[in-house]
Amino acid sequence: MPNEPAEKPRRITVRTDGPVLVEGPVEIVLEDGTVVSSDRFCVALCTCRRSLRFPWCDTSHRRRARD
Amino acid sequence: MSDTATDLRAPALPKPRGALSEAVAGRLTEGTPLPAAPVATMADPYGDDLQLALYLCYELHYRGFAGVDPDLEWDPDLLGLRRVLESRFLTALRRDAPRHRTVDEAVAGLLVEPVHGASVSHYLRREGELWQLRELAAQRSLYHLKEADPHAWVLPRLWGRAKAGMAAVEFDEYGGGRADRIHARLFAALMADLGLDTAYGRYLDPAPAPMLAVVNLMSLFGLHRALRGCLVGHFATVEITSSPASRRMAEAMRRTGAGPAAEFFYDEHVEADAVHEQVVRREVIAGLLDEEPSLEADVAFGIDATVHLDERLEHHLLAAWRDGRTSLRGDGLAVPAGQGH
Numbered sequence A: 001m002p003n004e005p006a007e008k009p010r011r012i013t014v015r016t017d018g019p020v021l022v023e024g025p026v027e028i029v030l031e032d033g034t035v036v037s038s039d040r041f042c043v044a045l046c047t048c049r050r051s052l053r054f055p056w057c058d059t060s061h062r063r064r065a066r067d
Numbered sequence B: 001m002s003d004t005a006t007d008l009r010a011p012a013l014p015k016p017r018g019a020l021s022e023a024v025a026g027r028l029t030e031g032t033p034l035p036a037a038p039v040a041t042m043a044d045p046y047g048d049d050l051q052l053a054l055y056l057c058y059e060l061h062y063r064g065f066a067g068v069d070p071d072l073e074w075d076p077d078l079l080g081l082r083r084v085l086e087s088r089f090l091t092a093l094r095r096d097a098p099r100h101r102t103v104d105e106a107v108a109g110l111l112v113e114p115v116h117g118a119s120v121s122h123y124l125r126r127e128g129e130l131w132q133l134r135e136l137a138a139q140r141s142l143y144h145l146k147e148a149d150p151h152a153w154v155l156p157r158l159w160g161r162a163k164a165g166m167a168a169v170e171f172d173e174y175g176g177g178r179a180d181r182i183h184a185r186l187f188a189a190l191m192a193d194l195g196l197d198t199a200y201g202r203y204l205d206p207a208p209a210p211m212l213a214v215v216n217l218m219s220l221f222g223l224h225r226a227l228r229g230c231l232v233g234h235f236a237t238v239e240i241t242s243s244p245a246s247r248r249m250a251e252a253m254r255r256t257g258a259g260p261a262a263e264f265f266y267d268e269h270v271e272a273d274a275v276h277e278q279v280v281r282r283e284v285i286a287g288l289l290d291e292e293p294s295l296e297a298d299v300a301f302g303i304d305a306t307v308h309l310d311e312r313l314e315h316h317l318l319a320a321w322r323d324g325r326t327s328l329r330g331d332g333l334a335v336p337a338g339q340g341h
Helices: B019-030 B037-042 B048-059 B070-074 B076-096 B103-111 B120-127 B130-144 B160-173 B183-193 B209-223 B225-256 B260-291 B293-322
Strands: A020-023 A026-029 A035-038 A042-045 A063-065 B112-114
Touching: A020 B260, A042 B260, B019 B037, B019 B048, B019 B076, B037 B076, B048 B076, B048 B209, B070 B076, B076 B209, B076 B293, B103 B112, B103 B225, B103 B260, B103 B293, B120 B130, B120 B225, B120 B293, B130 B183, B130 B209, B130 B225, B130 B293, B160 B225, B160 B260, B183 B260, B209 B225, B209 B293, B225 B260, B225 B293, B260 B293
Parallel strands: A063 B112
Antiparallel strands: A020 A042, A026 A035
């Protein structure tokens, strides 16, 4: 739309020791074509592939230790 | 008395648990004078009487009690006694909680997941029974029916990144602008699934002292600007520990057939708190310490005090349940219709 101000670029924050943070809302297309969405102000995307709720981070990246 | 400001849905005052809580209740209903400070300085800082007296003082800042003048929120005598109780509580926490010098050291232990795990959520996931889930929900309702409220008080005391991060997380806790998604309301739906009364303050009488202490800590940190660093540390602890514990609680709810709303409350917290943890650590804590580096020891103490009181509560719950006893005061909860053995 010509009269609409240009949208600001969406910020994505990358970490080596945790999920990628993306400003919401988001739609994510999974490998099998499934689309999942979230309207949270920020979403945490799993990058370690251990999440049981992939693509959302569920903190499964955390180090595990014998108790 | 400001009758028009009285909340008609406010809960009834609970039964006193000793001289201090009786004196506070008397002040609230009859306007009777409060005891001199020495009585308060003798009380067990973690005990039922002191914790309930403190809880009554704090609750005036949330929803108050039925028939109690809302103006008593700022009664100088009550505030004076509250100060003595708080000081006794804080002194005990500073003496008994683990002490870390830096935030990184205090947080490090929270970011490691035990392989086996001995916490309440581990126990409930593996072998929890419906009556134990009901007891936990009943007493945790003291916090969850006002979820995020104690932390909202810190907002005017933060700036820049810390304020923006804190406000964003609180917005999410309050349903992102949708009343039906307010976390306190999701918890009320969980309570309904478990056959519990969802009225605010309904389970104050049966709640044991270790649960009161957990909620009092939030109010203490939230109400004092001087303790804003502690509040941020406390909030970070809740958000860091919540996601994996919520996953286990969701499994416990599924395994026991607690109901869809009971599962949803914890499923929502797995995802939400994985986000909140990142925002609180990277924006709120880091933002606050950029602005006010001298608060680092307070943030660490907020974490340590929270861990200490959580462990006391967990010990109380597991000790009771392993003996097959109720963790609540009195005889425990009545079994709801249709859930008898």
